Amino acid sequence: MRMTELHRTPFIDFHQEAGGQIVEFGGWEMPIQYPSGIVGEHLITRKGAGLFDVSHMGRFIVSGDDALGFLQHVLTNNVAALDVGESQYTIIPNESGGAIDDAYLYRFEEENYLLVVNASNREKDWDHFQSHLEGFGNVILEDSTMDIVMVSLQGPESKNILTALLDEGELPDPMRNTLSEVILGGVTVRLARTGYTGEPLCFEIFCDVAHADVLWRMLTENGAEPIGLGARDTLRLEAGLPLYGHEMGLDAEGNELPVFACPLAKFAVSLSPLKGNFIGKEALSRQQKAFARIVDRDFSLKADLPRIAKAVAITGKGIARQGNMVFREGTHVGYVSSGTMVPYWVMEGEGIHSRLTGEKGRRAICLAIIDSDLDIGDTLQVDIRGKMSDAVIVPYHMRSEAPPYARPILWHELRPGVEKTPFAEASQKIQALLSKAAENTAWRQRECINLIPSEQSVSPMVKLLSAMDPAGRYAEHKKVAAFNEAEVFYYQGTEFIANVESLLQEEMRTFFGCLQAETRVISGQMANTAVFSAMVDYINRADRKSEQRRMRSVMNHHIIKGGHLSAQPMGALRDFIARNPRTEKPAVVNFPVLVDNPYRIDVDACRVLLEEETPELIIFGKSMILHKEPVKEIRAMVDAMGLDTVLMYDMAHVLGLAGPSFQDPFAEGADLVTGSTHKTFFGPQRGVITSNVDVGDSKYDLWDAITRRTFPGSVSNHHLGTLLGLYAAAIEMNCFKETYQKKVVDNARHFALALSDCGLNVAGDPSLGYTETHQVVIKVGYTKGPEVATRLEENNIVVNYQATPEEEGFTASGALRTGVQEMTRFGMEKEDFSALAELMAAVINDGKNVKEEVITLRSRFTEMCYCFKGEAVAPLMERLHRLI
Structure with a gap:
């Protein structure tokens, strides 16, 4: 399999038709960029969906009875940890603890593994594996690079594109490194939630070479934009991902880099006993021990790991490039391993409500192999064309844990300045607090519909009891065997609360029948x-x-x-x-x-x-x-x-x-x-x-x-005030639970059906009325949950956004989680939840403002039900009020 001429992937005609600038890369003719340019393609991927031809990468299939043992021997990660439907990042080590290559291992099937290696190292990796086959009886190693095509679909729109094309099967579970086999547009493909861009929504797609044309066309016709190798490099750099020949292999001085010089080694190297005596184990073990101590700021083993790759932001002028020398207060401490100017989308808003704007920015960033005793926040100088440019070590350039977007992290935002706030008189602060507390309580208790399923308003009696004298007391106690298991209290003045606690336990035992x-x-x-x-x-x-x-x-x-x-x-x-x-x-x-x-x-x-x-x-x-x-x-x-x-x-x-x-x-x-x-x-x-x-x-x-x-x-202090309140609440629950519980379940089912009748997408089993509890889940569209929840709150309907089982996390929430328990306790009946369903549909489907209608509806339900009230308790509660 020696390479004597440049190879072409099955997609070369598409690259040329799209105006791709073709260059030699790793023995292949590949597009470095398209007419939109590297900057444009970088931004397209971060906001839409970038389609990368990665069929130049090597694809080896390893099978046979001894495949597991062989892979455990020649790779750094624990292959035994992979179940079918999982993948892992790994490294191909040498005996001295350096990297021959890094790779990704996929287990789509029980009987074989797919190993993807770098294009420029394919021949070297193949020869290395062949040299270690001896001693492993039944291992079949096949180079399927020319038989299987591989493309990478990366970016926030990638999931929507695949979902629209899905004929059969399910997308991989919404967690990185999961796999599945599906049919897209009539083509059987294998999907992996992996990629080399840092995008939280990332897929790599494998299929038979015979279907290459169909695969590329259907992806591009449904919104995927072709991206070249140039943007692939800037994207991986922004994500802090290593590249062989830069962050692993040889350093700028020609010395072999230890595997643990790459921070991803902590995920890619396993010293599990299941691996046995694999290649490089002794050296990697020493590096791992050194790395662990360095993390704890102990540099006693620094000789085993003298330098580590770290993210560096250029704060001065210029663009750092591979090979630039790095200094710390005049002392040479390392080299830039990868560096460039990367674009980013400017964000607006805060937290869950932050969004990408149309405004673009650019920043100079790099990865540098520098002395391992340097830490985040340390200032550096980078020699850029003979001039020293200021720089700083940062923890990362980008974060991906808030899907669907990867979000740029700018170095000056990591250490913001502290602004002094003007002094305000204590009385003014108290007045403001009291006023705002009154407004908030009136709003929540009188003007809005509360549908948060994890909340409940307590009765006036419970609220009052929770503020009584025990709220500021202690009553630590435990059973002592020497006193025949009697409870011994460590404080005096606890007789009342001890009795309350005993009675509360009795009420709870009655409620559960335990x-x-x-x-x-x-x-x-x-x-x-x-x-x-x-x-x-x-x-x-x-x-x-x-x-x-x-x-x-x-x-x-x-x-x-x-x-x-x-x-x-x-x-x-x-x-x-x-x-x-x-x-x-x-x-x-x-x-x-x-x-x-x-x-x-x-x-x-x-x-x-x-x-x-x-x-x-x-x-x-x-x-x-x-x-x-x-x-x-x-x-x-x-x-x-x-x-x-x-x-x-x-x-x-x-x-x-x-x-x-x-x-x-x-x-x-x-x-x-x-x-x-x-x-x-x-x-x-x-x-x-x-x-x-x-x-x-x-x-x-x-x-x-x-x-x-x-x-x-x-x-220690088990909050005696609310303990007192809970006792009263338990009495209420045992008294009213039969009618309350039935009403909650009936209201929830009726609410779910009413929402469905209004055209909303209600989750759950329709044959069971969508729900058997107090909760009703409404699907509003991928990532739309926070925005819809905010619109409902603006209309005095309070819910919480929720990620469904198909979504990657709370920032990608496409549903609303609601509960009927609190409004049921305030007296709402089935017909009232029908009215509420219509109001919610008006907001969600039609964008209407129904705030006044909601206030009017809530005004009918401000007195709590299923609790003790009236002449029997009013005088006693008034007495408690006077004692506060």
Whole structure:
């Protein structure tokens, strides 16, 4: 496969027809730019969809019984971590810890892997792999570069283009490195959420060479703009992505760069025992140890990693180019590895409401291989054509975690100056606060329709009780075995609150029909944290001297599928979950969902996962919850398999619906129920943990650990004011729950149907009335959620925007999440929600202003229902008012 002449990709005619400037690159004739120019193409990709011909890159297929072992030996990443439908960035190392090349490994099928390498290194990489095949019995290595075409579709419009062309299959899950096989415009293609531009919406597309013409035409005819190699380079530089021959390979002085000189090495190099003694392991291990110490500002191993590539912004004049020398206070500290002037779209607005404008800017940026003891914020000087230009080390030039746009980060915005605010008299501040608080309360309680599903207005009685004297007190206590498990309080003056807490526990046990209730946690998040901590304590109860092991496996809802933040490795679960030794990621397995309704768990598919993963904890419950959780079905599976698994239901959103109108978790087999007390429940913002275990049960030790991890593990002062309020709210709930719960569910279903009848796209299963809870989810269009939610708020309808399971994150939200619980408590009936649906449709579909109509509608519902009021409590509440 020696290259004797320049190759051409199957798309060369398209490049020439489009006016592409053809140059030699890596042994291929490729377009460096089109008539719009590098700057224009860079901006097109950041705002629209850029189409890159990357068929010049090498594509090797590796198969055979020993393919895994071979790839583990010749690549730096842990290939065993890849399941079908996943990909990973990796490096081809040499024995000294340098890079022969960097690459991407895709696993579209069970039986083989696709490895994409750089065009200029294809021959070298092939020869390297051939030299290491000996010792691996059944490995088939094929060069399919000429048989498979590869294009890259990058930018915020790329998803819309693919969706419009989709005939069969699903786009890869909205997470980087996921894969799928689909049919686009009649062509079978393989899709990967990967790319080399830093775009959060990025796809690389593979198909048989016979379909190349059809693929290119359908993409360009549907809005994709051809982009050349020039803009591909400026885009990757802005994203801080390495290029072989610049940030890896040889440095400006001809010395080999250690792999860990490239910051992406921390993602591309694995030292997992599963890899065995792979090429370069010893050298890479030394580099990794040096890198870890350097991150901690310990430079004792700097000799193993003397220089590292870092992002540098040019603050003086000139454009840095590869090879320019870099200085720090007159001392030579390295070289520019990549540098140029890049364009960007100017942003306007703040936060979620920021948008790209039509205004353009330009800035000089670079990557530089510089001394590893230099850090972000250090000022530098770059020798540009004999003149010193000021520069500064920055953490990044761009960020991609707010899809659908990649957003430029300008160096001067990272360290803004501090402006002094003029002094104001304390009394003026207090007056302003009181005035604004009154206005806000009047607006929320009298003039707007509150549909946030995670909120609830408490009754006047609960609000008043929460401000009583206990609000400023302490009442720490714990059970002491020496006193026959009696609660011992560490403060005096606590008799009243001790009695209230005992009565609150009784009310909670009555509400759930259970034996145990822990009410000291002050949020649902804290409740979950206490449970996770207790699980670790419970797991290690037989061994108190060894390092306490974390939970080996947990099954939960992925956050993109509506899962609670606290149940994610990024949330409260983080410190209590082990790492899967195969994937080297947190040992969490997500519930599979139904293809035709991603808001419901695929129960049948859970069986295989339970057998494979044997989770120690299963966490039900979601923040976007339309349907019941299959507690009973999963309990039956767990018991039949004989698994020692704890079933926990985080009912945060549906706590106030627990019972016959929704579902009874303990009757269905849950071991634990946690939740927030201020969503569908009537209480102030607190949390609760409950269980049905009794003394002597096999899992009573877990409950005992939960009480310890609550106090002293999680709280000291457990907010006695709201504890008092919660007791009153629990009494209200137990008194009124039967009618309230049924009304909430009926109102939600009627609201969903009314919204659908008004032409809005309601998520969920229509055969179930779209919802079985208090929530109704309305799809308003990809990325349109924040803008539509703002328009509704301007019309006094308060909702929250929500990403659906098909979307990449909250900034790409295409839905609204609503809940009927609060307005139901204020007395709204089915016909009132029908009227509200019409008003919302007028805003969403027609852009009308209905603020006055909303105020009029709300004016009929300002007195709270399902609570105690009237002559029986009025004199006592007046007495409490006088005592504040």
